[in-house]
Amino acid sequence: xxxxxxxxxxxxxxxxxxxxxxxxxxxxxxxxxxxxxxxxxxxxxxxxxxxxxxxxxxxxxxxxxxxxxxxxxxxxxxxxxxxxxxxxxxxxxxxxxxxxxxxxxxxxxxxxxxxxxxxxxxxxxxxxxxxxxxxxxxxxxxxxxxxxxxxxxxxxxxxxxxxxxxxxxxxxxxxxxxxxxxxxxxxxxxxxxxxxxxxxxxxxxxxxxxxxxxxxxxxxxxxxxxxxxxxxxxxxxxxxxxxxxxxxxxxxxxxxxxxxxxxxxxxxxxxxxxxxxxxxxxxxxxxxxxxxxxxxxxxxxxxxxxxxxxxxxxxxxxxxxxxxxxxxxxxxxxxxxxxxxxxxxxxxxxxxxxxxxxxxxxxxxxxxxxxxxxxxxxxxxxxxxxxxxxxxxxxxxxxxxxxxxxxxxxxxxxxxxxxxxxxxxxxxxxxxxxxxxxxxxxxxxxxxxxxxxxxxxxxxxxxxxxxxxxxxxxxxxxxxxxxxxxxxxxxxxxxxxxxx
Amino acid sequence: xxxxxxxxxxxxxxxxxxxxxxxxxxxxxxxxxxxxxxxxxxxxxxxxxxxxxxxxxxxxxxxxxxxxxxxxxxxxxxxxxxxxxxxxxxxxxxxxxxxxxxxxxxxxxxxxxxxxxxxxxxxxxxxxxxxxxxxxxxxxxxxxxxxxxxxxxxxxx
Numbered sequence: 001x002x003x004x005x006x007x008x009x010x011x012x013x014x015x016x017x018x019x020x021x022x023x024x025x026x027x028x029x030x031x032x033x034x035x036x037x038x039x040x041x042x043x044x045x046x047x048x049x050x051x052x053x054x055x056x057x058x059x060x061x062x063x064x065x066x067x068x069x070x071x072x073x074x075x076x077x078x079x080x081x082x083x084x085x086x087x088x089x090x091x092x093x094x095x096x097x098x099x100x101x102x103x104x105x106x107x108x109x110x111x112x113x114x115x116x117x118x119x120x121x122x123x124x125x126x127x128x129x130x131x132x133x134x135x136x137x138x139x140x141x142x143x144x145x146x147x148x149x150x151x152x153x154x155x156x157x158x159x160x161x162x163x164x165x166x167x168x169x170x171x172x173x174x175x176x177x178x179x180x181x182x183x184x185x186x187x188x189x190x191x192x193x194x195x196x197x198x199x200x201x202x203x204x205x206x207x208x209x210x211x212x213x214x215x216x217x218x219x220x221x222x223x224x225x226x227x228x229x230x231x232x233x234x235x236x237x238x239x240x241x242x243x244x245x246x247x248x249x250x251x252x253x254x255x256x257x258x259x260x261x262x263x264x265x266x267x268x269x270x271x272x273x274x275x276x277x278x279x280x281x282x283x284x285x286x287x288x289x290x291x292x293x294x295x296x297x298x299x300x301x302x303x304x305x306x307x308x309x310x311x312x313x314x315x316x317x318x319x320x321x322x323x324x325x326x327x328x329x330x331x332x333x334x335x336x337x338x339x340x341x342x343x344x345x346x347x348x349x350x351x352x353x354x355x356x357x358x359x360x361x362x363x364x365x366x367x368x369x370x371x372x373x374x375x376x377x378x379x380x381x382x383x384x385x386x387x388x389x390x391x392x393x394x395x396x397x398x399x400x401x402x403x404x405x406x407x408x409x410x411x412x413x414x415x416x417x418x419x420x421x422x423x424x425x426x427x428x429x430x431x432x433x434x435x436x437x438x439x440x441x442x443x444x445x446x447x448x449x450x451x452x453x454x455x456x457x458x459x460x461x462x463x464x465x466x467x468x469x470x471x472x473x474x475x476x477x478x479x480x481x482x483x484x485x486x487x488x489x490x491x492x493x494x495x496x497x498x499x500x
Numbered sequence: 501x502x503x504x505x506x507x508x509x510x511x512x513x514x515x516x517x518x519x520x521x522x523x524x525x526x527x528x529x530x531x532x533x534x535x536x537x538x539x540x541x542x543x544x545x546x547x548x549x550x551x552x553x554x555x556x557x558x559x560x561x562x563x564x565x566x567x568x569x570x571x572x573x574x575x576x577x578x579x580x581x582x583x584x585x586x587x588x589x590x591x592x593x594x595x596x597x598x599x600x601x602x603x604x605x606x607x608x609x610x611x612x613x614x615x616x617x618x619x620x621x622x623x624x625x626x627x628x629x630x631x632x633x634x635x636x637x638x639x640x641x642x643x644x645x646x647x648x649x650x651x652x653x654x655x656x657x
Contacts, residue, residue, distance in 0.1 A: 051641055165510070167559055171517045174552040178524050181545045190531050190541035193524075216582060223578040223612055389616065393609035394629065396582065397602050400589040401633065405643045413590030417583045424579060428571055429513040447544040459537030 003129055006356050013357030014364055019062050022055065023361050026063035027368045028376075030070020035077050035380045036391060042434070043218060044071035045331050046210040047395070050402040057339040058354050062361040064335055065315075068328060069365045072311055073117060073373060076304060077380050080109045090307070092275045096292060096299030103295050110377060111241055112249055112297055113304040114370050120257040120305035121366035124312035127261050128319075128359055132348065136320040139345040144452035145463050149473035150323060151446045156477045157266060158326065158435045159484070160273065166484055168431035176436035179204055180443025187451065199411045206334045207406045209440055210327075212416040213433045215399040217423020219392045245297060252282050252302035260309030265316050266325065278306035312362060319355060320345055323442070327434045330441040338406075507568020514559030517552050524549025578612050585609035597649030598638065602630035 013019065029051075033044040048067050052060040072090075079090040080097035093113065100109040142150075159169035182193045183203025194200040241249065259281065260274035282302040283292045292299050314325045315332075322344035324330035336343050341351065348355045373380070403416045426433055457463035465471045505511045528549050534540025562568075589605035596604075606626045610616045634647045 050643075054641060167510070167555065167562070168513050171513065171552065171555045171559065174548055174555060175517070175520055177548045178520065178545065178552065181548070185531075185541040187539075188532065188541045192531060192541060192545060193527055216586060220575060220578045220582050223582070224573070224575045389610070389613040392613075393585070393606045393626075396585055396609045397589065397606060397629075397633065400586055400605065401598075401637055401643070401645070404590075404593060404645070405637070408644055410590040410593055413593070414587060417586040417590070420586065421579055421583060424575075425516070426513070428509075428574065429516070430509045430569070431513055447539075450544065451539045454536050454539060457537075459535055461536065 002133075006133075006352070007129055007360060009352060010356030010358075010360030013058055013353050014062060014361035019059050019357070019361065020364065022059045022063040023066045023365050024368055024372075026066025027070040027073075027365050028372065030067035030072075031074040031077075031369070031373060031376075031380065032070075032383060034071030034074025035383050036074075036386075036395075037078050037082060037384065037388070039071075039218075039395070040075060040214070041068055041071040042210065042327050042331065042437070043214040044074075045328060046207060046214060047398050047402055049207060049331070049335060050405045052335065053338065053405065057336075057341055057351075058357050060335065060339055061332070061354065061358050062365075064332060065358060065362055066365045066368075068311070068332075069117075069121070069308075069362075069369055072308065073114070073369050074380065076113045076117075076307075077110060077373075077377075078384055080113065080300070081106060081381065082384055090275075091272075092279045092303040093300060093307070095279070096294075096296050099293065099295035100297065100300065105295065107377075108241055108245065108297065109300050111374055112245070112300050114373060115241065116249065116253045116256065116301045116305035117308040118366050118370040119253050120260060120307075120309035121312055122363060123257050124261050124264070124309040125359060125363040125366075127313060128316055128362075129356075132316050132320050132355075132359075135316060136345045136348050139321050142321070142345075142469070143467070144449040144456070145467050145470040146473065147321075147323075148446060148449040148453055149464055149470040149477070150321065151442050151449070153473045153477040153480075154323060154325060155435065155439055155442065156481050158438050160480070165430055168426075168429065169435050172426065172431050172433060172436040173439040176439025177443040177446070179209065179436075180440045181447070186444075186448070199409065203444075204415070204440075205403075205406055205412055206330070206437070206441060208403055208412045208415040209419055210331060210334075210437055211399045211403050212419025213423035213426075213436065215395065216416060216420025217427060217433070219395060220420065220424040221427045222388065222392070241297075248297055249301035252278075252298045253305040255281060255285075256302040256305030256307075257309045260306035260311075261313045263306075264310030264313035264325075272307070272310075274306035274310040275303035278302040308366075315358075315362070318343060319347060319358075322347075322445075324438060327437045330438050333441060503564060505563055507563040507566050508571045509563070510559050510566070510568050511563025512571060514556045514561075514563055516556070517559060518556030521549045521552030521554075521556050524552060581608055581612035585612075593645065593649070595649045595651045597652060598634050598645050598647050599627070599630045600649065602633055603627060606630075 029048055030044060033039055033047060034041065045064065045067055052063050055063065075090045076093050079094035080101050083094050083098040097109045097113065100106065155173050159166065182200055184191050184201050191201055256278040259278050263274040263277065279299060279302060282298045283289050286292065286296065286298055288296065314329055317323050317325045318329040318332060322333065324333050333343050341347065399416065400413055403412050404410060406412060423433055453463055464474055524545060528542050528545040531542030532540035533542045533546060585605045585608040588608055589601045592601035592604055603626045610622065637643045638645055638647055
């Protein structure tokens with residue numbers, strides 16, 4: 001069978017001692033940084049990105065994927081233990097998980113999260129192996145109009161999960177697109193927005209932008225929050241779920257996995273959407289809905305599985321279409337480009353070892369998380385209890401070293417400082433920077449596909465509405481935007497983010 | 501009647517968007533615009549910047565018309581010190597080397613915290629951290645950064 005052969009190829013790549021080691025180091029580092037409160041996966045990956053530069057492409061991507069899962073798992077740990085979700089998708093975990101921790105059941109909550117994530121990860125990995133080739137085949141039929149429409153949809157979808165006012169998020173997309181224009185226009189050779197600085201002629205570096213806005217900007221914003229994090233640093237006991245627990249969590253895990261796998265493929269932060277969806281689904285199906293919010297184990301199992309399944313399947317559009325569905329995938333694309341790989345439908349055929357190796361290592365990474373993180377929980381608890389004022393100078397220095405090492409220029413370090421101020425400013429003004437990063441990565445691609453689509457259509461904009469796939473995608477984007485603008489949905493969306 | 505800002509966050513993000521959009525338009529119109537069939541270098545940027553100007557204006561109007569949350573206190577000290585810390589790292593890295601850059605920029609960053617006191621513990625910690633960084637990044641990962649910068653070149657060569 002084809003899939004079997006492909007998976008075996010993946011096993012042969014990812015189970016080499018070196019790559020297993022990179023996967024291992026990635027998951028551990030990702031968890032270690034991810035548990036630090038206030039550092040979401042984006043900041044974690046951006047910070048750790050430079051250590052993968054010297055590696056061969058397969059190892060670099062395997063390590064990055066490991067960092068990603070680690071960061072996500074670390075984020076859940078922090079959410080459960082200290083009720084400080086680092087990203088939207090672990091907000092839901094914090095609701096019941098933290099209640100469990102307060103009742104002295106932190107161990108149960110953590111192991112449920114780990115087991116749920118592992119089962120979800122395993123199933124989602126298989127789904128990727130089955131569906132990615134199919135989607136890549138479809139993607140080869142995509143013309144420039146379809147790609148452009150898909151990107152528009154992705155950008156609109158990204159604001160669904162962005163906190164803050166809708167208008168602000170839409171504006172951030174435009175700012176991101178505009179920042180993506182900086183540099184030499186590949187078609188005409190015209191220097192755009194470089195202000196005569198030769199260092200800008202290759203464009204802004206996305207690492208500089210990401211670390212400035214997500215790393216430095218967040219630190220400045222966090223300085224004024226002096227919250228107490230010592231709450232849950234007592235010993236975590238009772239790690240393994242009981243037989244009774246298993247009965248309670250199995251169905252939520254499977255339901256969460258199904259929901260997450262589907263929503264994760266959709267552009268625009270599907271993982272977060274999936275965990276919200278799974279939580280309300282479990283609450284509705286539960287025999288004990290009054291327990292939700294008071295520490296229901298189902299309320300941890302479902303969303304965590306959904307979240308992890310979504311995180312896995314969000315690799316599908318990235319690997320097959322070369323389109324990021326969220327800002328983490330935007331970073332992964334950036335990393336691939338640094339490694340000299342142009343993401344897209346051809347990766348699977350031109351670099352099968354890389355493609356399948358990455359997929360199998362996803363599963364390996366999930367297994368490592370399960371096996372290693374439960375025993376290491378004491379270490380993570382210690383990391384959480386490090387006071388922020390010791391931590392942030394270290395984070396700043398890591399960011400500075402990292403950003404310098406991308407291009408070996410101090411220019412980038414200064415750029416990061418500027419984007420840090422900008423990141424603080426937009427946070428203060430209720431505009432979330434995640435859509436900006438996505439738009440920044442998509443900007444040059446969007447321009448290129450728009451140019452090509454219009455060239456083929458001789459300048460006729462109706463091309464996007466005549467071609468059925470593109471028309472469908474545009475329609476979905478318009479409907480999505482319209483629903484977001486509906487007063488009732490808008491209110492609900494703002495309520496959800498109020499709780500953060 | 502004086503104009504009153506009712507929703508500060510809307511108003512100021514509007515100003516920001518308007519400024520960025522206007523700048524984008526101002527510089528963008530100097531690039532060849534082309535036609536839809538043959539998009540020039542200015543085509544996409546001008547459209548994006550134009551949309552940004554519109555969004556900015558809408559946000560400003562909303563900020564003037566609708567009551568909204570205030571921006572709240574701005575941590576100028578934090579902005580200044582954190583930025584200074586990053587800039588100091590950039591300035592010092594080449595001439596003074598990694599160790600000095602880390603210690604100085606670490607001290608500046610740490611002083612953004614009110615509870616920070618300069619003492620031997622802080623210095624010792626920073627030097628130890630700098631040594632670890634040098635080991636991991638330069639010796640271990642082989643990043644092309646010099647541990648001691650060009651200013652010290654005469655001392656050990």
